[in-house]
Amino acid sequence: MPEWMSTIRYILTEILGSLQFSPRMILLLLPMLLLMEVPLMALTLTGILKWFARQVPKSSDLPLSRGCPKVSCIITCYGEGEAIRSTILTLKEQLYRGHLEIIAVIDGANANAHTYQAALNCIAEFQGCETRNLVLLPKWQRGGRVSTLNAGLSAATGEIVMNADGDTSFDNNMIDEIVACFDDPDVPAVGGALRVRNLRDGLLTRMQGIEYMISMQGGKTGLSEWNLINNISGAFGAFRRDFLRQIGGWDTHTAEDLDLTVRIKHYLKRHPKLKIGFAPRAIGHTDAPADLMTLANQRLRWDGDLLFLYLRKHKLSLTPRILGWKTFLFTLVYGVAQNVVLPLLVMGYSWWLVFSYPGQFVTALMLCLYLVYLFLTLVNFLVFLLAISERPKTDLRMLPWLCLYPVYTLLMRLWCAVALLNEIFRRGHEESSMAPWWVLKRGNKF
Structure with missing residues (x-):
């Protein structure tokens, strides 16, 4: 027998032997796996299969939507510089046959003159375009992301309003895919799928690329089939303009995207037919953090915001009387328990394990868990590849990197615990880079 096979056999024997002499470890691990990971995976996969079964081949020269309403695209610009040109032009070049209004809102235009000038240079590209127009809205003093979005909303004239980050580019069928979801009159909001554009920048971007495929594009596809989508991304989402204005637009504080999604869910009990949609084939491309420090700071904000929104800002609305039983139970288990409580338990359990056992x-034990999560990752990835992916040959190249993904998810979950502790003890949401300090200070305290 080759030496490498003997080594694998020895490791597997050690795993089974260790678990045999300590069966209480299985009792500690299985409830976490069975109560959290497996039900969510089953819910997501059945939703994906349900979505896939509805898909029928469509001719590429026909519009997906029954109508072509005017669409206003609000681009939040701050310090993107020349990158804003790519965002504006990928919107201009959409195949959508209806009218498209592109509103570029430059926050702090005095300090970000380079970004403002890059947007100004795009005006010439729209000469002679009957169904495309570019509106530049400079905000000379910086007010933050929320004020930028609301300024764009006040200027929007389209029936559908879409928000996009200044560094996000799009596939040219994106608007068609988004607008088709609004054929259902009960859909007030639709999320789009984001992909990592800079996959080849390093190991971290590849791990985030897999995360975006499995958790964001694949996970949201499945959950949307049960009307349980957790968040409409702030980098790429669309809304009915009148509905968005009626509920007050975007609100101050950090994580304005999750906040808006939660506020929309407040209407589910009173309007049970209301649906939050997701368009898996409406693709946006964004740059993910390529270095560890940038990624850590991003997740410090993202994960800490979950605790702030669920247990501080919206704690009084976490009730079936407002959300309805289905949304309430899902939010309680997979919004609060999995994303707020579980990371803290995982951190505590890991330290206890290290100091209590050889x-x-x-x-x-870690190798055993790694193999379990690697198997779950492979299943999720293959389902995504076969059922959802619009570029399967390109995505297949990520297959060799899946072996590192369980390690990445464990490290991110441990860092999530740090972010939660930062929010608990330091109120991290008040240190957000999404708005100036004086804007955050004037917001309501929770």
Whole structure:
């Protein structure tokens, strides 16, 4: 027998032996796996299969939507510089046959003159375009992301309003895919799928690329089939303009995208037919953090905001009387328990395991868990590849990198615990880079 096969056999024997002499470890691990991960995976996969079964081949020269309403695209610009040109032009070049209004709102235009000038240079590209117009809206003093979005909303004249980050580019069928979801009159909001544009920048961007495929594009596709989508991304989402204005637009504080999604869900009990949609084939491309420090700061904000929104700002609305039982139970289990409570338990459990058992046993147990999560990752990835992916040959190249993804998710979950503690003890949402300090200070305290 080759040496590498003997090594694998020895490791597997150690794993099984360690678990045999300590069966209470299985009792500790299985409830976490069975109560959290497996039901969510089953819910997502059945939703994906339900969505896939509805898909029928469509001719590329026909519009997906029954109508072509005017669409206003609000681009939030701050310090993107020349990158804003790519965003504006990918919107201009959409195949959509209806009218498209592109509103570029430059926050702090005095300090970001380079970005403002790059947007100005795009005006010439729209000469002679009957169904495309570019509106530049400079905000000379910086007011933050929320004020930028609301300024764009006040200027929007389209029936559908879409928000996009200044560094996001789009496939040219994106608007068609988004607008088709609004054929259903009960859909007030639709999320779009985001992909990592700078996949080849390093290991971290590849891991985030897999995360965006499985968790964001694949996960939201499945959950939207049960009307349980957790968040409409702030980098790429669309809304009925009148509905968005009626509920007050975007609100101050951080994580304005999740906040808006939660506020929309407040209407589900009173209007049970209301649906939050998701368009898996409406693709936006964004740059993910390529270095560890940038990624850590991003997740410090993202994960800490979950605790702020669920347990501080919207804690009084976390009730079936407002959300309805289905949305309430899902939010309680997978919004609060999985994203707020579980990371803290995982951190505490990991430290307890390290200090309570020999290193050999801990290593064997971690290898066993790694194999379980690797299997779950492979299943999720293959379902995404076969059922959802619009570019499967390109995505297939990520297959060799899946072996590192369980390690990445564990590290991100441990860092999530740090972000939660930062929010608990330091109120991290008040240190957001999404708005100036004086704007955050004037917001309501929770």
